[in-house]
Amino acid sequence: xxxxxxxxxxxxxxxxxxxxxxxxxxxxxxxxxxxxxxxxxxxxxxxxxxxxxxxxxxxxxxxxxxxxxxxxxxxxxxxxxxxxxxxxxxxxxxxxxxxxxxxxxxxxxxxxxxxxxxxxxxxxxxxxxxxxxxxxxxxxxxxxxxxxxxxxxxxxxxxxxxxxxxxxxxxxxxxxxxxxxxxxxxxxxxxxxxxxxxxxxxxxxxxxxxxxxxxxxxxxxxxxxxxxxxxxxxxxxxxxxxxxxxxxxxxxxxxxxxxxxxxxxxxxxxxxxxxxxxxxxxxxxxxxxx
Amino acid sequence: xxxxxxxxxxxxxxxxxxxxxxxxxxxxxxxxxxxxxxxxxxxxxxxxxxxxxxxxxxxxxxxxxxxxxxxxxxxxxxxxxxxxxxxxxxxxxxxxxxxxxxxxxxxxxxxxxxxxxxxxxxxxxxxxxxxxxxxxxxxxxxxxxxxxxxxxxxxxxxxxxxxxxxxxxxxxxxxxxxxxxxxxxxxxxxxxxxxxxxxxxxxxxxxxxxxxxxxxxxxxxxxxxxxxxxxxxxxxxxxxxxxxxxxxxxxxxxxxxxxxxxxxxxxxxxxxxxxxxxxxxxxxxxxxxxxxxxxxxxxxxxxxxxxxxxxxxx
Numbered sequence: 135x136x137x138x139x140x141x142x143x144x145x146x147x148x149x150x151x152x153x154x155x156x157x158x159x160x161x162x163x164x165x166x167x168x169x170x171x172x173x174x175x176x177x178x179x180x181x182x183x184x185x186x187x188x189x190x191x192x193x194x195x196x197x198x199x200x201x202x203x204x205x206x207x208x209x210x211x212x213x214x215x216x217x218x219x220x221x222x223x224x225x226x227x228x229x230x231x232x233x234x235x236x237x238x239x240x241x242x243x244x245x246x247x248x249x250x251x252x253x254x255x256x257x258x259x260x261x262x263x264x265x266x267x268x269x270x271x272x273x274x275x276x277x278x279x280x281x282x283x284x285x286x287x288x289x290x291x292x293x294x295x296x297x298x299x300x301x302x303x304x305x306x307x308x309x310x311x312x313x314x315x316x317x318x319x320x321x322x323x324x325x326x327x328x329x330x331x332x333x334x335x336x337x338x339x340x341x342x343x344x345x346x347x348x349x350x351x352x353x354x355x356x357x358x359x360x361x362x363x364x365x366x367x368x369x370x371x372x373x374x375x376x377x378x379x380x381x382x383x384x385x386x387x388x389x390x391x392x393x394x395x396x397x398x399x400x401x402x403x404x405x406x407x408x409x410x411x412x413x414x415x416x417x418x419x420x421x422x423x424x
Numbered sequence: 425x426x427x428x429x430x431x432x433x434x435x436x437x438x439x440x441x442x443x444x445x446x447x448x449x450x451x452x453x454x455x456x457x458x459x460x461x462x463x464x465x466x467x468x469x470x471x472x473x474x475x476x477x478x479x480x481x482x483x484x485x486x487x488x489x490x491x492x493x494x495x496x497x498x499x500x501x502x503x504x505x506x507x508x509x510x511x512x513x514x515x516x517x518x519x520x521x522x523x524x525x526x527x528x529x530x531x532x533x534x535x536x537x538x539x540x541x542x543x544x545x546x547x548x549x550x551x552x553x554x555x556x557x558x559x560x561x562x563x564x565x566x567x568x569x570x571x572x573x574x575x576x577x578x579x580x581x582x583x584x585x586x587x588x589x590x591x592x593x594x595x596x597x598x599x600x601x602x603x604x605x606x607x608x609x610x611x612x613x614x615x616x617x618x619x620x621x622x623x624x625x626x627x628x629x630x631x632x633x634x635x636x637x638x639x640x641x642x643x644x645x646x647x648x649x650x651x652x653x654x655x656x657x658x659x660x661x662x663x664x665x666x667x668x669x670x671x672x673x674x675x676x677x678x679x680x681x682x683x684x685x686x687x688x689x690x691x692x693x694x695x696x697x698x699x700x701x702x703x704x705x706x707x708x709x710x711x712x713x714x715x716x717x718x719x720x721x722x723x724x725x726x727x728x729x730x731x732x733x734x735x736x737x738x
Contacts, residue, residue: 135652141556159489179492197449197490247641257486260438260442261442263442264438264439264442264443264445264446265446267439267440267442267704267707267710267711267714268443268446268447268707268710269665269666269668269669269706269707269710270665270666271668271670271672271673272668272669272672272687272703272706272707273446273450273511273664275672275688275691275699275703276451276699276703277446277686278691279450279454279690279696279699280450280451280452280453280454281454281455281693322491327454339455342669343448356458356568357694359570360569360570363568363570363673363676363690364672364673364676365688365692366688366691366692376568376570379570379571379574385576386574386578386582387582388465390578393571393575393578394575396571397568397571397574397575400568400573401563401566401567401568402570404567404568405562405563405566406565408562408565408566408589409562418495419723
């Protein structure tokens with residue numbers, strides 16, 4: 135690691151974390167891509183209006199990349215660049231709420247399991263064993279089979295598929311915290327359980343939970359797009375990335391550009407979340423650095 | 425050892441019952457009347473009633489569930505398809521070998537590449553090879569499986585013409601699915617192997633072995649690697665769930681008629697018993713794989729083995 139010029143002693147833990155994160159170039163690139171994605175979601179309409187991605191033009195169908203159509207056009211002559219650009223929104227609309235709610239449920243159940251040990255923990259672990267015996271993708275498939283594929287149902291499906299892992303992560307983090315001296319100290323001067331949970335355990339677990347959330351975001355991005363790809367997620371007229379690829383399947387020989395660009399968008403999104411997650415983990419706990 | 429295996433097998437029973445309950449409950453939430461969905465609006469009232477009676481839909485949820493569990497454990501019956509009226513198990517039996525070939529070959533492929541490159545990467549930390557393999561692994565871990573499949577198909581099937589891009593027939597058909605599913609997991613295995621190896625080579629016993637003059641090759645493979653092996657095996661087991669889910673998608677990309685495409689098609693046709701059967705069956709395979717990993721773990725780790733062999737089983 136680079137020698138620190140400034141003494142770390144004068145910094146607050148948060149400043150220290152930010153400083154360490156900013157020293158990690160790879161993670162900064164990841165963060166830049168994430169910020170770019172947020173920028174695209176907010177200002178996508180100004181970069182290239184949604185209209186361009188819907189407007190059909192049969193004379194311009196299946197064109198390769200050009201100055202006018204950066205990523206080329208699809209079978210209906212629609213601009214792929216615009217469709218990929220606006221696809222960001224759909225993926226994030228599913229991935230963000232699903233990840234966030236899964237983490238919140240994880241924190242609540244994890245805290246309960248760590249505190250009201252024994253019976254609650256036992257039951258929770260048995261239930262989790264059952265849920266984790268079903269591969270996440272299949273759990274999501276079963277939910278879509280029951281409810282049907284739509285944006286909202288996909289959030290539910292991803293949520294159900296993700297909760298077991300989040301609860302397990304949260305539980306192990308909280309269990310490791312409960313054994314710490316400062317919790318014993320707080321308990322010894324008479325803090326009640328809810329005070330311990332909300333003032334000590336949850337704030338101290340947040341760092342690790344944010345790391346797991348960023349990495350989950352990457353996993354869910356991949357899962358959402360694969361659900362749409364197999365035709366059980368967002369359906370084609372909507373320019374979701376997986377749906378774009380699903381539509382492009384029949385043109386795999388004649389127009390490979392239809393496949394390359396949406397795929398790179400998914401790859402970059404998942405990669406950047408992973409990079410930010412790795413960087414945060416290293417910044418929060420430098421001992422974990424390899 | 426046998427006692428350990430039997431004990432682990434018995435713990436599978438409640439898991440399988442639980443899995444069935446979860447899948448049953450989720451699919452119970454399907455809106456609409458199954459008979460109407462399957463037979464269409466044109467069918468007569470008698471036809472509806474006959475359909476409901478045939479598939480036990482006239483009975484309440486709890487009795488259907490217990491009946492299913494009973495059938496499953498006594499006769500290994502996974503229910504009857506609404507669409508074809510044939511036992512789901514027949515289809516499962518025909519299709520599971522394809523899924524197993526894809527899953528097993530890709531995990532073997534992923535473990536071989538991931539573990540060997542992971543060890544080399546850790547031993548030669550900060551070398552060029554280390555950077556290149558870590559960078560590749562980082563990208564591959566974020567690649568969507570189906571997209572990788574399409575790209576590999578474009579390269580090897582369409583441009584080079586070396587391999588067939590869809591179907592199942594010869595061993596050649598399985599190479600692309602194996603690479604598609606194996607590459608992202610080899611990346612994940614590489615990352616964790618590297619991490620555990622780095623931890624292992626810093627241990628005192630490794631320094632002791634070196635100072636005794638043990639050749640470097642033995643230090644790495646016998647002392648460090650054997651100790652890093654345990655968490656690596658564990659990680660590979662954890663990845664199996666994702667890998668089986670990925671197999672479902674991979675089959676779809678390459679048009680393989682395995683368990684995955686069966687489940688996907690059944691979801692699309694709203695053939696609920698087929699979805700239930702397929703999902704429970706795949707979960708059972710997953711549970712058996714995890715069991716195999718645990719047994720392997722016990723074999724590799726002398727501490728666990730000793731507990732079960734020395735003083736009799738506890």
